[in-house]
Amino acid sequence: MHICFLTNEFPKEGFPHGGIGSFVKTLGAALVKEGVEVSVVGLNYISLNEFEKIDGISVYRLKKSSVKGLSWYLNSIAISKKIKEIHSQNSIDIVEASELGFAFIKKIKKIKYVIRMHGGHHFFAESENRGINKWKGFQEKKSFKKCDAFIAVSQYVKLHTEKYLSLDNKPVGYISNPINTDFFKPIQENEVENRIVFAGTVCEKKGIRQLIQAFPFVKNEFPNATLEVYGRDWFFSDGSSYMQMLKDIELPQLGAIREDIHFKGAVSYLDIPNAYSQAEVCVFPSHMETQGLVAPEAMAMEKTVVFTKLGPGPEAITDHETGLLCDPHNPKNIAEKIIWTFSNKKESETIGKKAREFVLQKYSLKSIVLQNVDFYKKIIPNNSHN
Structure with a gap:
C-alpha cells in the first residue's frame, strides 16, 4: 500500500510548522513501520526543489511559484505533476489532504482521494462567527466534490462541517489524531x-x-x-x-x-x-x-x-x-x-x-495506525493491497 500526503507543513529544521505537519510526520513514520509506503508532497519553505527521506518517508518539497495572481494555479500544476511522476514510478493507492487540498489537483483514475477533516474554512468561519471568504469557500466545495472518502478527527468536526459542505454519502471514518505516548510520558x-x-x-x-x-x-x-x-x-x-x-x-x-x-x-x-x-x-x-x-x-x-x-x-x-x-x-x-x-x-x-x-x-499511535490502515484498505478498489 502506498499513501501520499499533501501538506506544505511537513516539519523542516529551522522553520516553524503547524499541527498538520506534526500529525503527518507522526502517522507517516508509524505507517512505514507497518510496511506501508509513504510519500509527502508539498511546497517548500525556501525557493528550491528538494527531496529527502525522513523516518522512511519520501518527502518532496517543491519550489513555490512567485507569479503574482497565478501562483495558486502554478503551484497546483506542480503538485499534480509530482503526484503523477511518483505514481508512474511506484503506484499510489491513496492521496490524502486536508479540506482545501484537492481544489485544483488533477485526479488520476486509479488513485483514491481522501480528505482528513482537521477543520477547514467553513468550520472555523462558523466557530469564529465570521463570514465565508468566497474564494476559500469555493475551493473547499470544489475539493470536497473531488474526494472519494473522508476521515473526521472528531464527531464534532464532521457534524459542523456537513452543515455547509455535502459529504455526498461517501465513506467516512472517525479516527482521532494519534499521540506518541512513548514520547509524551510522565517526567x-x-x-x-x-x-x-x-x-x-x-x-x-x-x-x-x-x-x-x-x-x-x-x-x-x-x-x-x-x-x-x-x-x-x-x-x-x-x-x-x-x-x-x-x-x-x-x-x-x-x-x-x-x-x-x-x-x-x-x-x-x-x-x-x-x-x-x-x-x-x-x-x-x-x-x-x-x-x-x-x-x-x-x-x-x-x-x-x-x-x-x-x-x-x-x-x-x-x-x-x-x-x-x-x-x-x-x-x-x-x-x-x-x-x-x-x-x-x-x-x-x-x-x-x-x-x-x-x-x-x-489516542495510542499503534491503535490509530491500525484504524487508518483498515480504513484505507476498505476504500482501495478490490481491497487488493496488503
Missing part, C-alpha cells in the same frame, strides 16, 4: 509548584487572552503562581503582532504580577515534553478546536489539563475525571479550575493518572 521530577503552562499558537481563538485575564484571580490565592506561554506568534492582517498586542494592552492592566507571565516563543517539538513536565497544570482554553493535540499530549504526561468545554472538549475530557473543562470565554471560570487543581493535589494526581490511561486507550 515527575521536573514539576514546579503552581506553574501554569499554555502551549499553542498565541492567538485569540486559543483563549490565551482570557487565560491572562484569569491570572490575577489565581495570584490572589496562590501568590507564587507563574504562567509560561509556549507558542509562535500570530499576526493580524495589517502585519501587527498578537503577542505584542497582549503585552501592550492586557499585561499593563495586571500591574506587578505581569512579571510572572513569561512568553517563551515557539519551541522545537523535541522540547515540548520538557515544557509540559514543569507544569502543575496545563491550560488550553481554546474557543474552538477540531480535536486539539496539546490536551492529550499533556494528559499522556499525567498532567491535570484544563481544556475547553466547547466543541470536541467533552470528547477528550470527562470533567473532574480525566481533566477539567472550562468556559473559555470566562476568565473567572478558567481561574476557578486552576485554583481547584492547586488546592486539591491528591485528586489532581489521580486525574493525571486516569488521563494517561484514557490517552493510551483512545
